[in-house]
Amino acid sequence: MLRYIAKRVIAAILTLLVLVTVVFFLVRLMPGEPFTSAKLTPVVAENMQKYYGFDKPLAVQYVQYLKNLLHGDFGYSMKYTNRTVNDIIAATFPFSADLGIRALVTAISFGLVFGIISALNRGNKIDFICVIIAIIGTSVPDFIMGAFLQYFFGIRWGLLPVAQYKGFSYTILPTMSLAFYTLASVSRIMRASMLEVVNQDYIKTARAKGLSSFRITTRHQIRNAIMPVITILGPTVAAVLTGTFVVESIFAIPGMGKYYVDSVSTNDYSMILGMTVFYGSFLVLCNLLVDILYGIVDPRVRIGGKAGEAP
Amino acid sequence: MAKDPILSIKNLTFSFKTYGGIVHAVRDVSLSVREGEILGIVGESGCGKSVTAQSVLRLNPEPPGFFESGEILYAGRDVLSLSEKELRKIRGREIGFIFQDPMTSLNPTMKVGAQIAEVFYGDRSLSRAEVREKVLDIMKLVGISDPEKRVKQYPHELSGGMKQRVMIALALVAGPRLIICDEPTTSLDVTIEAQILDLLLSLRERFGTSIILITHDLGVIARVCDRVLVMYGGKVLEEGTAEDIFYRKAHPYTNALLNSITRLDTDKNTELTPIEGTPPDLFAPPAGCPFAARCDYCMEVCREYAPDRTELSDGHGVSCWLEHEYAPEVDFDASSVKVVRKSKETGGEDEVNSGETVLEVKELSRYFHVGYGQMLHAVDRVSFTVSKGETLGLVGESGCGKSTTGRCITKLLKPTSGEILYKGRNIFEMTAEGGKLYRQKMQMIFQNPYSSLNPRMTVGEIVGEGMKLHSLYPQEEIGKKVEELLNRVGLGREHMSRFSHEFSGGQRQRIGIARALSVRPEFIVCDEPVSALDVSIQAQVINMLKDLQRELGLTLLFIAHDLSVVRYISDRIAVMYLGELVEEASTEELFKNPSHPYTQMLLSAIPVPDPERAREKRRIEIRGEIPSPINPGIGCRFAERCPRATEQCRSVNPVRRKIGEGHYAACHLL
Numbered sequence: 001m002l003r004y005i006a007k008r009v010i011a012a013i014l015t016l017l018v019l020v021t022v023v024f025f026l027v028r029l030m031p032g033e034p035f036t037s038a039k040l041t042p043v044v045a046e047n048m049q050k051y052y053g054f055d056k057p058l059a060v061q062y063v064q065y066l067k068n069l070l071h072g073d074f075g076y077s078m079k080y081t082n083r084t085v086n087d088i089i090a091a092t093f094p095f096s097a098d099l100g101i102r103a104l105v106t107a108i109s110f111g112l113v114f115g116i117i118s119a120l121n122r123g124n125k126i127d128f129i130c131v132i133i134a135i136i137g138t139s140v141p142d143f144i145m146g147a148f149l150q151y152f153f154g155i156r157w158g159l160l161p162v163a164q165y166k167g168f169s170y171t172i173l174p175t176m177s178l179a180f181y182t183l184a185s186v187s188r189i190m191r192a193s194m195l196e197v198v199n200q201d202y203i204k205t206a207r208a209k210g211l212s213s214f215r216i217t218t219r220h221q222i223r224n225a226i227m228p229v230i231t232i233l234g235p236t237v238a239a240v241l242t243g244t245f246v247v248e249s250i251f252a253i254p255g256m257g258k259y260y261v262d263s264v265s266t267n268d269y270s271m272i273l274g275m276t277v278f279y280g281s282f283l284v285l286c287n288l289l290v291d292i293l294y295g296i297v298d299p300r301v302r303i304g305g306k307a308g309e310a311p
Numbered sequence: 312m313a314k315d316p317i318l319s320i321k322n323l324t325f326s327f328k329t330y331g332g333i334v335h336a337v338r339d340v341s342l343s344v345r346e347g348e349i350l351g352i353v354g355e356s357g358c359g360k361s362v363t364a365q366s367v368l369r370l371n372p373e374p375p376g377f378f379e380s381g382e383i384l385y386a387g388r389d390v391l392s393l394s395e396k397e398l399r400k401i402r403g404r405e406i407g408f409i410f411q412d413p414m415t416s417l418n419p420t421m422k423v424g425a426q427i428a429e430v431f432y433g434d435r436s437l438s439r440a441e442v443r444e445k446v447l448d449i450m451k452l453v454g455i456s457d458p459e460k461r462v463k464q465y466p467h468e469l470s471g472g473m474k475q476r477v478m479i480a481l482a483l484v485a486g487p488r489l490i491i492c493d494e495p496t497t498s499l500d501v502t503i504e505a506q507i508l509d510l511l512l513s514l515r516e517r518f519g520t521s522i523i524l525i526t527h528d529l530g531v532i533a534r535v536c537d538r539v540l541v542m543y544g545g546k547v548l549e550e551g552t553a554e555d556i557f558y559r560k561a562h563p564y565t566n567a568l569l570n571s572i573t574r575l576d577t578d579k580n581t582e583l584t585p586i587e588g589t590p591p592d593l594f595a596p597p598a599g600c601p602f603a604a605r606c607d608y609c610m611e612v613c614r615e616y617a618p619d620r621t622e623l624s625d626g627h628g629v630s631c632w633l634e635h636e637y638a639p640e641v642d643f644d645a646s647s648v649k650v651v652r653k654s655k656e657t658g659g660e661d662e663v664n665s666g667e668t669v670l671e672v673k674e675l676s677r678y679f680h681v682g683y684g685q686m687l688h689a690v691d692r693v694s695f696t697v698s699k700g701e702t703l704g705l706v707g708e709s710g711c712g713k714s715t716t717g718r719c720i721t722k723l724l725k726p727t728s729g730e731i732l733y734k735g736r737n738i739f740e741m742t743a744e745g746g747k748l749y750r751q752k753m754q755m756i757f758q759n760p761y762s763s764l765n766p767r768m769t770v771g772e773i774v775g776e777g778m779k780l781h782s783l784y785p786q787e788e789i790g791k792k793v794e795e796l797l798n799r800v801g802l803g804r805e806h807m808s809r810f811s812h813e814f815s816g817g818q819r820q821r822i823g824i825a826r827a828l829s830v831r832p833e834f835i836v837c838d839e840p841v842s843a844l845d846v847s848i849q850a851q852v853i854n855m856l857k858d859l860q861r862e863l864g865l866t867l868l869f870i871a872h873d874l875s876v877v878r879y880i881s882d883r884i885a886v887m888y889l890g891e892l893v894e895e896a897s898t899e900e901l902f903k904n905p906s907h908p909y910t911q912m913l914l915s916a917i918p919v920p921d922p923e924r925a926r927e928k929r930r931i932e933i934r935g936e937i938p939s940p941i942n943p944g945i946g947c948r949f950a951e952r953c954p955r956a957t958e959q960c961r962s963v964n965p966v967r968r969k970i971g972e973g974h975y976a977a978c979h980l981l
Binding site: 200211215223224 | 368407415417418429
């Protein structure tokens with residue numbers, strides 16, 4: 001197990017290095033430059049170029065960037081001239097993280113419950129409703145879902161605030177719109193997996209032991225059915241993360257998403273790079289944790305086993 | 312045994328509602344089990360034996376299943392009118408159930424001790440310590456060594472035989488009055504099977520437990536059952552004591568079933584007598600006798616009306632029109648004609664052995680890394696030769712490396728060391744062209760006919776693919792050649808456009824054989840080609856393989872664990888144990904004069920389908936199970952289980968020596 005973890009850690013570091021390299025050179029290929037605003041005189045722009053080291057060869061810049069990265073320094077933003085990328089991340093990440101974690105917890109717990117209820121009621125009305133919800137959830141994009149929720153809960157019924165992030169009641173709608181897709185896919189996978197497990201021989205053994213159906217479901221069915229859900233947790237985290245960009249801007253939440261999106265349109269090189277590396281390391285870490293978790297839940301340590309149906 | 316029946320089923324009819332219609336799985340079945348009795352239910356797959364057994368505890372899913380009529384009385388209580396709660400008290404506590412496949416019947420995420428203890432879940436009369444005590448006691452009783460350690464293990468940490476013991480412990484722990492075993496030994500090796508059957512017998516002796524044993528293996532029935540029920544097409548065709556069924560059989564199906572099995576004394580020069588055709592479709596079961604369509608003695612009345620049960624003697628009943636007073640007298644033994652096979656050679660077996668050597672395996676080893684510096688020795692320094700036109704049988708328990716050997720020969724695996732020479736040329740040092748030709752001449756027939764055919768390809772495409780690949784025939788002739796091949800294996804032109812899921816297991820295996828033959832091979836590796844098939848179908852496939860071999864002059868490497876089948880088809884036999892070849896001899900010599908203690912143990916474990924002989928047969932004590940092939944010790948690998956092992960056996964691995972004409976063995980004691 002230790003050796004396995006070490007291997008995964010090395011692979012994760014290599015993945016990040018590739019990510020940094022590719023993104024570093026890709027942003028330079030984007031049309032436009034950071035300092036092309038009409039407000040800047042050519043002289044100022046040139047000074048800015050020099051100040052940020054753009055006059056040096058690309059390779060030197062790259063090496064310098066990697067060196068800074070080793071110290072955890074993402075450099076200065078090119079748009080918010082007095083703030084470092086680190087500052088911006090530090091100020092905005094707590095909002096994004098808060099929203100993301102709420103959404104993940106909601107999605108996984110409700111997704112599992114819906115999937116289980118749906119499977120236990122296979123073929124009847126409850127199952128039908130759950131399946132319909134799951135289909136809507138996986139096919140309606142989160143920005144549309146967000147707008148719907150804002151309209152009904154916020155404007156029509158006036159129950160919940162529609163913007164900003166200043167307390168529990170503010171978190172409900174963004175969490176719902178962000179969680180919905182993941183919730184639906186977790187519930188679909190859990191349902192399918194529960195139905196597969198119920199046909200396994202060991203469920204028959206459990207029935208032949210004289211156990212109640214409650215005990216069979218809780219002790220034998222769910223524990224085994226949950227494996228495929230754990231496998232998709234990695235991609236799920238990614239889905240929630242990318243979802244935050246959109247949801248944050250719909251609900252005017254001061255999270256990282258807005259800065260990330262803005263940085264691309266303003267060619268803020270250091271911001272793009274910094275945020276990408278930050279998100280990248282976060283995702284890689286999540287996937288690593290999922291792999292280790294999988295080994296813990298399944299005593300056979302069948303890593304990379306059956307994947308169920310991915311979303 | 313005049314005791315009262317503990318369980319009786321009367322006129323049970325159980326069906327399943329499916330999208331395709333109603334499946335009449337069990338029709339009008341009656342049976343009874345007395346205290347301390349072992350009742351066998353024998354029949355081919357789909358005959359309704361499992362459904363009957365599971366309906367006793369109402370384990371069949373309802374819906375789609377439902378009881379159409381009949382009653383089930385357990386200890387005087389009507390099972391069908393019990394509530395779910397009352398049923399739960401009987402399940403596990405009073406009636407234990409053992410399922411076929413121990414690999415899948417235990418929950419992989421729960422420790423085995425907890426799984427056994429769970430039988431007592433919700434029982435407040437027992438303390439934790441008492442339950443633990445009971446679990447440990449029962450594990451010891453069923454022969455699980457070191458139970459304190461085992462209770463904490465997960466199923467995947469145990470071997471197949473050990474898992475089945477856990478299943479038995481689970482069924483027994485509450486001290487049930489009746490145990491229902493559904494094919495308890497089918498997925499186990501013969502040596503383990505013998506141990507498990509002994510265990511069941513001893514349980515009956517000690518606790519007077521009644522047992523219902525469901526199996527398709529008449530050898531198992533002969534060894535342990537007092538009374539036998541023969542089922543077919545959802546109905547009971549014959550019922551009687553084991554002696555009635557084996558010596559005074561009255562139903563043509565019982566007779567056909569007994570004739571179709573390959574026995575240790577089957578004459579190798581006669582053809583096996585399979586039951587032609589396939590079991591009836593239970594969506595629309597025949598109005599008359601279910602066996603009528605395949606019966607040699609079928610009369611007009613058989614197709615129209617179901618026969619009533621006739622009592623031949625006390626407890627021996629048969630449902631057959633032949634028992635009617637107007638029916639003709641039939642003597643099964645006189646009318647069963649043994650077809651003598653045209654002998655494939657004139658000079659007997661010696662001539663075959665002196666033939667030219669086609670395949671030579673020299674010191675073949677194949678190891679697998681399993682991590683942590685551990686090495687799994689799947690095949691270790693195995694050498695043998697195969698001559699042109701002969702059949703070499705490769706036998707051994709599962710995990711002995713026989714399939715890995717076959718895979719190396721077909722170039723599906725690269726050996727770790729050693730050489731494989733085909734007609735004198737090393738198959739791993741061939742040119743691209745030579746390699747392609749080798750792959751054409753060397754074909755394989757796989758064990759599982761359900762997973763070895765591509766479900767997205769039609770039969771015509773499957774069989775024709777190899778011909779196209781090797782451009783054996785012009786494009787326009789391929790269709791005709793495929794048709795010829797299908798005819799040869801007993802299928803027809805109309806099957807070409809169908810997909811493999813539309814065929815039965817036996818038919819699929821024929822398609823697999825046609826596929827192997829499609830590229831005009833010289834050598835075929837058959838990896839357990841009949842072990843997934845019912846006996847009546849096995850005989851069809853074996854007969855066909857033998858005929859094809861004679862007609863096409865094929866050389867066969869026949870890998871199997873069923874020694875009766877191997878004996879019937881092979882000229883010579885090589886016995887493998889834990890990656891090593893322990894004995895090799897001509898078939899007759901090996902069975903007459905088995906020398907290696909392992910071979911002796913294996914032979915003595917074979918179930919004989921003859922109750923008297925099975926019970927008096929003196930068996931060599933079978934110890935333990937095949938150990939792990941990871942980093943094996945330096946001594947003889949069999950030493951741990953060998954009843955005659957000496958100090959030398961434990962420290963020095965014996966080399967292969969010649970002990971007779973064409974007879975080799977690796978043992979210090981010879």
